[in-house]
Amino acid sequence: MLKIKVKKGHNINIAGVASSEILAPQKNTTVSLSPENFRYIKPKLLVKEGDSVKLGDPIFFDKLNPEIKWPAIASGKISKIIYGERRAIKEIIFNIDSDIENDSPNIDEKKLSNKEDVVNYLLEKNMWPFVTQRPFNKVANPSDNPKSIIVSLANTAPLSVDYNFTLASNKDSIVSALINLKKLTEGKLFVAVRPGEFKYLSDLDFIDMVEVEGPHPAGNVGVIINHISPITSKDTVWTVQGHHLPILGKLFSDGIFDPTMIINLSGPVVNNPSYFKSRIGASLESHCKGNLSVDKARVISGDVLTGKESMMNGYLGFYHSSISVIEESFDRSFIGWLHPGGASKYSVFNAYLGGNKSPYSFTTLQNGSHRAFVPIEAWEKVFPMDIYINALARSIEANDFEEMEQLGIYECDEEDVALCSFVCPSKTDVGAIIRKGLDTVYFDK
């Protein structure tokens, strides 16, 4: 078993951690699939408003890679297709017809022996988008030969779901998913866990277990890859979200697409932060309504560091498994920069007296104005990769291709540097810089 001990990083002590009870959300009849959740694709619709679809039916495909299709995440009617600027498809909203959904589990078991079989099976079932790749954090290209596959079951992000809890009853489907994922690569299949969790996986000899210890972002796929098998410009590594393993498992063993999963609703302004039995693309309102303690709240699909801001009537992103809610505060304290400290201030610097002790109620406040970047060792404190992030950011701003590649742009993703933005006293958005660099090298290729 490989062991990774990450020292640089920080576990943000944020209030509103979900209690370990699983509730049912309020009845909700719509779910949404948003092509905007997938990078670098050109979606082309296969359905139109008013069509009736069954779970798993193809909804749209990628014009750049037509074999990859996206599945219907519910059975029922397509009630609305929302377009954005220049007729970009923003959202496809399904009206769930539960009768049909329960009616026709399209069972069709298959023997899958090699990579080609598995790939074809997933493509045929329109389930390929569950497999993503590094670099670029996008849907994988089925014709690539990944150097390795990695699944992280060690969620370290603030307020993220605890897989040890949510996946406790899915042992069989997880094993089934991993058996078939292994067939996709000639390299290794890494599964990252926290010490003492998912013990049954260590009995499976085709898996290379990685034990991850340390503060966030230790459990991020990018950080783990950087520690065990760094990628270069030629490699790709595939990955699957932990909470998608049961879905893939059922698909491989029973041929059923079951879009349900356990998600959490948490954050400082949630009255009763807890877990929910929910589904892919679920409506946020059905989880939050009546459960928030303030009127002005920002509902986020995903975690507070990397999630996507959404309206109350928005939906859970395709890859997301948590809903976080924080207060939208416009509070301006008098000479705030002179504040001595106490429970109302949180900082990774020792800049306030007696802070950080009790869980802190973060708001949307930036807590300072944007300023020119001053490199006090802030980013480096929370960035556990062997990359000079400061130099990399500079090369991206200078649009210096070669240097970006040499400094390891392929190994980074926005989520790996989210903490750098969190701690930056100049309030720089490091993630946006990294994404800009990734876009630059992606479109250059």
Next chain:
Amino acid sequence: MNFLKKILAESGKLFQEGKPLSFAYPLWEATDTILFSTDSQNKSGPHIRDNMDIKRTMFFVVIALIPCYLFGAYNIGYLNSAAMGVSSSVMNDFIIGMTYVLPILIITFIAGAICEISFAMIRKHEINEGFLVSCALIPLTMPPDVPLWQVFMGTSFGIIIGKEIFGGVGTNVFNPALTARAFMYFAFPTKISGDKVWAVGPDGYSGATALAIPANPVEYDTASNLFAASTQFDYSLMNMFWGLIPGSIGETNKLLILLGAIFLIYCGIASWRIMVSCVLGLVFTSVLFNLLSYLTVDGILQSGGTPNAMLTITPLQHILIGSFLFGTVFMATEPVTSSHTNTGRWIYGFLIGVLTVIIRSINPAYPEGVFLAILIMNMFAPLIDYYVVQSNIKMRLSRNV
């Protein structure tokens, strides 16, 4: 409070794009956010942010400097009373000192604010709180009797040439406070060269600073003996540590500087790597020079035909003499102009220590070497970073093969 908030919000409308006062927007933004913490929202990137910002970062450096100001003022008064042979109360000494320190401080801030604000308006960037630190540092590097017009000139030069022409805070190459100091050193050498005593006293009152004693000895001896022979001031190690000696306003009390260092390191603002490596570099070189002078008393390293007493200064004396500690703690650690990588910070600091001793000892024309050493290393910091980053690139390339 709400009334004030309303005034700011209403007046702010006049400073928006396209409005008559839009050119002065940076000034309004600075006033607004100094009075009330900003309500800027996290738009892209993480939805939550740390409570540390540049205002507080820079303010903390200023806090670390305040004790140096207080002691500096007291020291001026104390030396003055000593020179006149009168006994005076601590408070009285302090007030006398303040009459020298305050005007310098005020002039520095006026000059600094004029430069920073006008550049912010022309260049349309925010007023960066970093200029407060530069302006707080400059008076501490001045002799107490420096003419105020020179302070004004020096500060303007430091802020404009040291910082603004490179694009402002974050892109400057040289430490603005040290640029000001260097400008004054070379432009007005009669006031600030560092070999005559920098203390305020009666007319005709003069003497040699600790650095000048071994630099220009009447008769060759080791530095320790020369210090001991000094009758005008007590240059014992203990007294140099406690700081009741002539010198720049902020440099003399080493205890307060060390406290400032601990404070800045504890808060995570200044780099401890740079501070430690500066001291290591200084100790390494001075030990080397001690050995050299021991081996070659009548040998090669001589100035003006006599053996060089500067080579016999012990490491501890080097640390306590002059502004080495002050420069190390507050100047060398300036984040923008120092190295940006941790390996680079070790090299950068070490070389500052080495250069300080070389400039002090080998060429007695410049008794104070710290500020020159730091400026030279400011210049080389990007080069050091370049090679550190190259080694990372090489490591990555070897992985690709």
